[in-house]
Amino acid sequence: MLNIKIKYSYNQLDDDGKLRRKYQRKKDNAKHSGIGCELTFDDFRDLMIEAGLRSSDLGWTGRKYVLARYNDTGTYKKGNCRFITQHENLLEQKTSEKSRIASRNNIMKLNKTFPRELLNKLAKEGQQRSPYFKEQHKRAMERRAKLDQSKVGDKNPMFGKHWITNGVISKVWSDDMGPIPEGFRPGHNHPNRRPNKKT
Secondary structure: OHHHHHHHHHHHHOOOOHHHHHHHHHHHHHHHOOOOEOOOHHHHHHHHHHHOOOHHHEOOOOOOEEEEEHHHOOOEOOOOEEEEEHHHHHHHHHHHHHHHHHHHHHHHHHHHOOOHHHHHHHHHHHHHHOHHHHHHHHHHHHHHHHHHHHOOHHHOOOOOEEEEEOOOOEEEEEHHHOOOOOOOEEOOOOOOOOOOOOO
């Protein structure tokens, strides 16, 4: 009986549950886009009340309202977002995109004043000092050591075998299969390998 009363109160609160569903959809979209969302449902509802909106006013058409961040930057949290129309949101995104392009162009101009070799050296040194790079390098070396260990001796699937080819067909051969067939020779004719130019 208690659960029924809570459900009924929520239905009155958020226009038959639509507002709660739209809040959850907004959080999911933000997570999918890699944007943080620190808003609780109460914060979301308070912003709706401040804007004088109902859940039926929200949507993705030009005249409908969406929750947007100021300057399209940062996370969704109180003080950094408000409800505006989808048309206004698109205009703001275009303005933010222009500022990002200008910043990128300024960085590119700055990079041209430095020799490319110096920039590559600084980037490599910074990467090697990174704890993330060190951890990834350590794991890569451990995987390589395990792989090399698994191919020692009879654990190697090619142990006691070798490739033979007639220039067109390549196949695996072993000494216990007898002598190499006529027309074949030791080696491997890889389909992507360029033929040797005869001089």
